[in-house]
Structure formats: structure tokens, C-alpha cells
Amino acid sequence: MITRAMLLPRRTDIAERLESLRQEQRAQLASLRFTTLNWDSFLSLCQRYGCPGLAPADQGKLRPTQAENGPESAARRAFDSRNMEKYLRNIRAMETLARIEDDMATLAKHAAINARAGSAVVAAELVALHLGDCLLLGVPFEALTQIGLKIKQMSPFAHTFIAAYSNGYLHYGAPAEDYDKGGYEVTECLLAPEWQEEFEKNARQIFQSLQERQCSCR
Template sequence: MQLRAGVAKSDITTGEEGVLVSDPLYAKALVLDDGITKAVIIAMDALAIGGIGDIKDDFLPKLRSRIENELNIPGANVLVNASHTHPQGRLLCDDAEQIGRTFEAVRQALQNMTEARAGSGFGHEDRIIVNRNLKMHDGSHWTVRYAHPCPQDKDVAGIGPIDPSIGVLRIDRLDGQPLAVVYNYACHLLIGVPDRGVTANFTGFASKVIEENLGNGAMALFLQGAGGDILEVFFKDVHRPRNSEPLGTMLGLSTLKAVRQIQTKDAGLNVLSETIRLPLRRNIPERMEAKLEEQAKLLASLRSTTLNFKTFLPLYLKYALNPEYPADYSYRYMHEARIGSNELVSMDAHNRGNLDRFLNNMYTMEKLIRIQEELETFQFHETLIREAGEETVPAEVQGMKIGDCVLITAPAELLVEIGLKLKKQSPYEHTFVSAFTNGYLHYAAPVEHYSKGGYEVTECLLAEEWQEAYETKANDILRRL
């Protein structure tokens, strides 16, 4: 049977008075039908599909139910991905409008169906992202975050991996004109734009670049990948404006390069979706106790110093600029040595001691900031798990095969190592990992990270057994597609 496809989008941006909007947020829908199977891919400029942000937990079941009842497309064949854009405040229209407008995008896409062909491939972009998990010399992880300082450079041994591949699905009309581009990339959308208003972030700019270059009504749909620990490379840069547009332009151009190399052909369609149960962590009290002990040791290590910041900074610069002769020119030290005096040397030793104590206190303060945030997270997670009232949570794993391209999903912030592993184990060359999809279970860290700490492990609600359960099901679905 001939593949048919249609696209449409709806503006889902908040309409609240006084809210700055840099660029609109969309729900973009791609409907596919090979004569046997119908499927929908929905890409939403949103923080998450439930769990946190503006989209409530009942959004997905309500949307799927309406699509199934009114459009005759099985709810289990509907894939909904959140880009994970992060600006502060309300981003989206109200709850009922979110469902209505997203449904309308699907309905219009169904009406716009035309005969089509599909092809897939990979692009490459490694200049705009970095892994935010720093590997420390003591074996622990330290996560680069805006909420706390980075560690001392001397303590950093290395960084984690990235996934520079851009998974690209190209859908063409029969005349060869592009109808849709679905692109999948592992990243984190944090920087925003200079006025800090509502924005789709750099993937919004990337989609605009793709659509304007392809023309003829072609639509670009971004699917977030396994980007739980991936960061914009300029995220901590204090010497340039916080503007994600240049990064988005680079991603868009790299995606276009891949699009133009893909040949499309007749394609079939298959979808499998199953829900498993993933275990929740039960050791949060013990983790809190360990952090409290670490906090107490750090507090006990603080020592008094005569310096405050006003006196510390100029003295620190003076001793850093000329560590051998900080007090004056070298001839003064030579003269003191000749006459048997040690006043300058004694003063330097005294000042260096005060500088060291002040610096140690400052570094200790930075560690205490991180611990305090971790303790607050533990308390929040303990509440979430207690309110859940169960030892496991449901997690949908969905696989979608479109021609030679396969999408495998996860309802959590998969870390990049999980995504890389799934791609390596998949029997399909063009396997795209679509995390942040069909739900939200917070971070999902690899088991080997649990003993190393880091923000993603702290924020992870899932017990260590989650990884084997998820990967077993994901690989099972991949084989059966």
C-alpha cells in the first residue's frame, strides 16, 4: 500500500497578559497511514508531557482518547514528545486549550494527507553541546548547573560523552518536494533569548531555519533525544549574551545538510506500545542522612580568617600576579636578604595563610550550596513517592517503524549513555531514541552513576533496577518491529 502523510501545527503559547513572547510555541503533528496502520507523531514545544511544567498528567490520556474516538487512530499509536524548553513562568495556554489545539493540529494533518515516500539518515553536530557531568579525580560526578558554582579545575579529571548524531526522517510528496522533516537530537534547552521571554529555544530556531530553506510548506518536527545530562556549550559563559539563536541556526543547517543527502522511497509503518512498571527508590532517608553527615563535616572544617571579600580580592590578585615577589620588586627581597631582614618574607607567609583559609572557606561554601539543594530535592522526592503510594510506576515504551527508520521512546530524561547503548544494540541502522515522550518520570540515570552522585542521580526517582527493566523491554520492542 502507498504511504500517505499529512502535517499541521497549532500555536499553544500562553496568552496571559504581560507575558513576554520571544517566539511562539507549537504543537506540530505528522499523521502517517500505510493503508494498514495509522500513527501520529506530535512534537510539542513544552517542558514535559505531565509531571512538571504546564502540561498536566491527564493531558496525554485525554488527547489520545479524543484522537481515537473522533479520528479513528488508536491512542497507542500516538507519540507525544516534549522538547524540554525551560524558560521561567507559564509557557502554554490553559489546560483545556492545550488538548483542543493539539487535537486540532492532528485533525488538520489528517485532512491534509497526501501520498508520500520516506527516507532516513543521520546528520552530525558536536559544536553546540557538552556533557555536564564532570568526572572528578575522587571518582565522583559534579554536574554543571546554573544553580551552583563549578568545581576547582584541578579536581576535574574528565567529562562524559555526547551524542552528536542528528537522526533525520524525511517525508516527501510524490513529486520529491519535502513534506516533513522529523529530526532527533540529544540536548537541553536552557539558555533562551536575551529578553528571557517565552521561547521554543534553539530547536525552535533550528526548525525555522529548516522550514524556511525547504519552503513549499514543509514542516520540521523536533524530537528530544537522550539529553538528560547534555548542556549547551555556552551555558555557563558570562562573557556573551544568553541567546540560543546562534546555536539553533547551527543545528538547523547541520540538519539540512543531512536532509539533502537522504533519498526517499515507498515505506511501510508499524507501531508497538507496551507499559511496564519501574521501581521507585526506597533509600531516600539513608541518602539524606549521608548528606547531613557530609554537611556537618564541611561546616566543622570552616575556619576564621581576618579577611573579608573587600580585602581578599586585591590581596589575592597581588599574590597571583607575582607569586615569587608579591610585596614589591625583586630587588627589595634581595636587599632584605643582604641585610639579614625577613620582614617581607614574613608578611608574605602571613598573607598567604589568610588567603588559603579564605579560599578554603569559599570552596567549602560552594559544596554546602550543592548539598543544601540536594537535601531539598530529597525531601521533595520523598513526598512524591509517599503520595504515589506504590513501589513502582507505570512507564510506556513505544516503538515506531517508518520505512528504515525506527523510533524508540522513554517517558523520562534518559542520560546520553542510555541512548547510545540503545542505538548500538538496535538491529536497525537508523534508530532514534525519543526520550521525554508519552509521560515524565524525571531523570533516568545509568546504574553505574548511582554511586557517583551528580544532579541527575539526585533527581532520579527510580531505583537502580529500572535500567534493566526498561532496556529489556525497549530491545524486545525493537526486535519485534
């Protein structure tokens, strides 16, 4: 078994990402528009005409209506359809606003954690347990799939496995390339993108040390 201490950089981009989210939040708020519908009247119209964006097979049985073929009914349907589309745009904007609000709260939480630490780096430890052609690498974060696959490719051992959140918990360990794509894992994260390079460097050194031990035992 080998243990190796390392220092992983804390993220410093939270203020920038919060500002980007605020800009997106303002844009979504500005897109909201008044409609004559509320939730009940929207559902009623969906029963009558079907819900915009759904295929006919997904609509279920529509409620029969009277005088659907006259010019007045056609004009009314066009009016209702415009309001339904507008209402749906508002719903989608509100879904986005809810996600933004949650992301901002999560980023603020990690900013507070890093600020309380008073250090630009966080101490972490890797633990490697080697048995035959198998290697178990304990890491103090929840490594995303791409991280685990990269370690397997790097490893000289036939069977390499990663044990997440061992000897501590540093939230998610996301690939550096994912940070600009957004998503839950790179938001629920206190490490800077450069953590991956430092982690892989230390993993390589562990692999090298284990191989040297194997050679000396022969």
C-alpha cells in the same frame, strides 16, 4: 507502531543518601575556620600578591607595593599567604555546602513525590514507531547518553533514535552504575537503579515484536 506498558521501580535509597549528605555537610562545616580576612581584604591581597592557585599569566597586573624585600615584608607576606589559603579553603567548603544543600532539597522533593504516589512502582509507556530501517522509540524520561547508546547497540534496526519525555515525564533516566557516583542527574531522579534493567527488557521485547511483524509481512 507498537506501545508497551511497563512498571518502573521507584527509588528507595533516598533516606540513606540524605544521611550520607548530612555527614558530608557536618564534615564541611567542621572544616571552616576563622580568618582575619573578609572578601574585600582577600581581593586586596590578591591584587598585591596574586591569587593562590592561579598561574602568573592568569593573575593580571599586580599592584606595586613598597619595601617588598625586607625581613618584615617577607614575614608579612607569609602571614598573609596563610590567611589567603585558609580563606580559600573556607570558600571551597562553602561551595560544597551550597551543592549539598541543593542536593538534599532535590532528594527530599523526590521522596515526597514517591511517598504521595503510594506505590513502589510507576507506570510508564514505551512507544515505538517503525519505518523502513528506522525506529523511533519514545520514552517518558530524559535518557542519558549511555542509555541511548545502549539501546542503539541492542536495536536490530540500522537507525534507532530515542525521543525523550514522550507520554509523560519521569525526570532523568540515568544508568544504574552512575547512582553511586553522584551528580545532578542521579539526584534529580525518582527511579531506582533497577529501572534500567526493566526498561531494556521491554525495549528488547519491542524489537522482537517488530522483527516478527516484518517476517510475517514477507
